[in-house]
Amino acid sequence: MPTNLADIKCKIKKAWEDSDPAASSYCINVISSLEKLADGEARMLSLSAIRRMAFASAIDQSLIKAxxxxxxxxxxxxxxxxxxxxxxxxxxxxDHHEYEVARSDGWLVHPRTGDKVYNFLDYVYPFYDLDLATLDEEQGGEHV
Structure with missing residues (x-):
C-alpha cells in the first residue's frame, strides 16, 4: 500500500473531525481496512463492504459523506x-462517464450485444476501487 495513506488520515482528521466526527471516523476506518488488504483485494468493493470497513452500523448520512x-x-x-x-x-x-451518458440518454448500450437497455438502472450497481494511480502521485494542498 502507498505510504501516504497515513498522511491522508491526518488530513481527514484535520478537516473533518470537528465538523462531522462520524464521517471522519468512517474515513479513517475505511483507510485502515484498505491498508490491511493485499494488493488487488481493494477492488469492486460494494457499498455494504465499505459500510463494514467503516464499522458503520447502517448506511447513513455520515457514511455517505465519508x-x-x-x-x-x-x-x-x-x-x-x-x-x-x-x-x-x-x-x-x-465507467462513470458511460453511466452519466446512459442516464442522460435514458438507455445503456449493452456492452456485448449493442442493444439499447432502457431499464438499465435495475441492473447497474455502484462499486468502489482503491485509486492507486492517484495515491501514488503526490497529494498536494491542504484543503480536503
Whole structure:
C-alpha cells in the first residue's frame, strides 16, 4: 500500500473531525481496512463492504459523506465505477462517464450485444476501487 495513506488520515482528521466526527471516523476506518488488504483485494468493493470497513452500523448520512470525502475532494482514495449485470448474469464494468451518458440518454448500450437497455438502472450497481494511480502521485494542498 502507498505510504501516504497515513498522511491522508491526518488530513481527514484535520478537516473533518470537528465538523462531522462520524464521517471522519468512517474515513479513517475505511483507510485502515484498505491498508490491511493485499494488493488487488481493494477492488469492486460494494457499498455494504465499505459500510463494514467503516464499522458503520447502517448506511447513513455520515457514511455517505465519508464515501464522498474518500472519492472526491483532493484525496481520491476511492474511485467509483459501476457494474452492469445482464440477463445472463454476466458482469460488465462501465465507467462513470458511460453511466452519466446512459442516464442522460435514458438507455445503456449493452456492452456485448449493442442493444439499447432502457431499464438499465435495475441492473447497474455502484462499486468502489482503491485509486492507486492517484495515491501514488503526490497529494498536494491542504484543503480536503
Amino acid at each position: 464515501i464522498a470525502i474518500l472519492c472526491g475532494s483532493n484525496l481520491h482514495v476511492l474511485r467509483q465505477n459501476y457494474v452492469f449485470i445482464d440477463e445472463y448474469g454476466e458482469y460488465h464494468e462501465i
